[in-house]
Amino acid sequence: MQNKKMSMKSIKSLEYGLIPINQIQPILSNINTNINQLDSIKLNNRLNNKSNNQYLYIINNQSPFINDVVIYNEVIDKESLDITRDAECFDDNITTDICTQFPLFFINRNIIKIPTKIESVIRKYTPRKLLKEIHPDIDVAVELCLLFTTQLTSTYFERLDEPEKMGWKSLHAEYLRDFLSIDPMAYKNVRTALEHPTKRGAIIECDYKPIKGEKNFHYRFGEAYIGKGIVSYHLQTKEAQRLLNKHYIRVSGKSQSNPIVQNLIQFYEDVSLPTIDQIWEEGDRLIKLKYKTKKGKLLKKLGHHSREYFKDQQELSFVEDSIKIFKYLTEDGLMYPDVGTEKSGGRIVDSFTLMPSWIRQMIKIKDKFNVEADYSCLHPNSAISLYGGSKEYLTHNDLALAMSTDISVIKVEHLSFFNKKERQMKASPLYDYYEKNEPKMLQNIIDEKCASEFKHKITSRRLMAKEVEIMTKVVEILNQELIYVGYVYDALICHPNDANRVKEVMDSIILKQGVKTSAKLSSENNPIVVRLKDSKSDLDNKESINSDDEVDDNYIKVEAKLINFNDRIRSMVLEKINNGNEVVFEHAIIEFPNKYKFKDRVLRIYDEINPELIYVIESHIFNPLVG
Template sequence: MLSINEEFQYFNEKDCNYKEFLNCQKLLKDINTLTVPKRSVRLLSAKKIEKRLLKISSDKLLAVEYCLVFLSNLVHIEFISNNEKWKSLSSKVLREQIPGSDGTYKKVIEFLLDPIFSFSPLIEVKLNDRETETYEVGARSKQYRLSSLFFSNKVEIYKISNSYHKKKRLDIYLTKIIESKNNLIVTNLLNIYPKLTLPVENEILAEAKRLVKMKYRNGKGKKLTILNGRKKTDLVDQQRIYLEDSLKLFRYLTENGFKYPSISGERSGGRVYDSINMMPRFIRNLIKIDNEKTIDIDFKCLHPNLAVRLYGGTKKYITHELIKDKLEMELNIVKEEHLSFFNKKTQQMKQSVLYSYYKTNEPTMLKNIIADKNKNNYKITSQKMFDLEVKIMTECINRLNKVGIDVLYVFDALLVKCSNQKAVEYTMNQVVSEMGIYTNVG
């Protein structure tokens, strides 16, 4: 680990504010703490697997900790209401987390996939219809999930103790801070974290009960449900989000401090992920800024209007309601389909309920999108839209910060103090108008 003087010198050389770094540290997760599946530490400490662990590293403790790092990547997906629980993990990220010129991370995966724990592995890898791993070079990473050994959804905290491992994690962390120092979204988040008041669980429960009575559904059309001891399989409609899962995710994201905001790669357009925008919306909306209630402000039907801007469309101010009326279908179906329509492969787009609308009303735009997918990659469309979305939100945050308004970034939306609502709405509308994008907030 670096001494205080070495740490200060490191930041000084990188032209970073050391005082700001120390302030952030008080609110952020300890980089040497892992949230791992319950039982995983005990299973990996078993005497009978010691020889297998030594194939990963001659240092048994380091081998165990590398395995725990991999497992920690899969924990949060267990709290999301997703029946299959798969998580994409890129080799780039794994090489960073589990360093080694000899392909150490591959040895970890091979070990975790081996059914040596009561004839069961610790993880599973997703297979396609041909019974091969789901992987496309430059397009799709392999997907993993925790095995049935961990279906209890319980977690435990592990403190990393191997000195070499701690040094490597500190290097990664410091690099992340240096890389993000010029990212306005990240610096805005770090500035606002000390001003936040998170809801306590009793508040969340009360809000959930209120929303259940209102038959609340989230943006994906999933119904909020309180299990109260019932099994999920007992419920006929499986399109649900569960309070119990939401609380587990909330604890995971906040109990030991906020995760340092993470800037996504080129394929995700540089979107920023943090503890706030990863939590369920109905919980996030209970957060207070400067002890004041907040309001969520987002653009109407942003991505379809971004597609119009990027691919030569002609329609202005496309809305979900407009398409609902044209296609005579339920609004939640249109909203849900729009979440993935532009990210689909060409053949999948043609099978979508939205395809007929765009073929009739935006034939040139649709032709240009398909041509771009065929020339580059089917994900190029969403990549370009995410990139433009990030540019929009960065400019909105830039203007608001200049007049003393800090905001919480939630991808294409901002969570702000109620007293700042009008100022934020004005700025967001102004930015998209100047960028030639025909949508507004609402």
């Protein structure tokens, strides 16, 4: 009897919108037991009451749409909670400066992302008989089909980034059964309806090739539907809304106790996003600098051209595509951070991890451009630690010098090297280096791939799990000091004032974990670089001078646009200094286009990759975060 009273008390609190997120999961089963005792109409009225919404701590709706879903083991009771409320499609006006406090609430939670025109295709060309097998109400059946397609929406953006990909995505049967739990056979009936050939081919395809313990069925959109854009759709039927809301609760429930997720919820409150106009401007600036993404792709604009206009389109990353991804991740609110499965080592995915990195660098924290602190060569150094290697503090630059290879090639190869099969590893340019310098480590990795039930993927599972373990400990310490940070796998983004402390904690934790590497602070948002973007940036720690001041003849004048902030160059200069080579810095006046000037010392260099950048400044070499 006491348990029953507690359950009803919990339901009453939910009715008034007062359940904190950290109390949702424990009461779910009790809510389902007593749900018939709750007046659903009264509940909906309460949730529609704006005066109560300020207490609703439940998180918004974005997380399910772009995350990879592989094996999902958590199942909640089969009853759906009827806690829906009518919500119009808000226009958040993405072209204004958006403060992201709204992710702390269910915003537009009945909106899903689907391929363009897919709703009308289902209604016009899918036989009513197939739709009736899904649900007697045709409108409900159509919306269940649309819900299924949301699980493949991410493949649209994957193909924008890598056109050579075929668009397949693994979806576990148990996950789909829970997602469309209106009936045990619902997901199969939906699949049959979506596979029905239309005038332009089937909406989805399934490979029907499971491999026990290794591979689920893989799905993809039909060729006519995968590349036509993504639109927002507002679910109209109560049945579809119930399923979606149940899914949100399940996602938030499994994530809410995660320390990194708890940290991110706090972090979002201080974040503001760039406007679309600002992103276009930054894209133009980076194109002039011949900017390349972390995958080595050159940033370009499509303009009025089709993709086929560019002969080397696979080597390019288009600004237009990046903006589409940004809108997808932010226009209806931020994603709720989602904790991955063991396959991904428990990595957390949110709007910022999936955002193009050059746009992520534009995010402001309390009105200041963020600084990113990331571990240098984390996975290679973790592999050395886990698999009996001998080297310490390995860097991409070390490999580039030893292999006489451009560092960008090394970085791209390291993204996938440890996740490859043995024969694929041997085809990589990295293999010879590791065979010569880390033979024991390499052999241990290969032996494990052959023996493990997860086969070649065991290595990346272990490396990502180690990464998450390290980052979790770092975040927990920072949070104790009331420092909240953004999370991007092996990197953290933070306010400039917190950057040195973040790096300090990261360096301390990584050594305690037995991995010999260190964190480095990004140069992209170094205040000197920010000065080029925003003439109002602070350079309080630099000795600024007025344009009318007389300058000693011993100072040379250097235009700011000629300064090289590349980490590769910084590493090479430090290496020369550490090896005892003479490196002479000259006194200089750094001049900006807006006539702002400051004093520093510079070293003249030659960089084959960026020959127009002919100086490095001393303050950046010895302290990459200036100011």
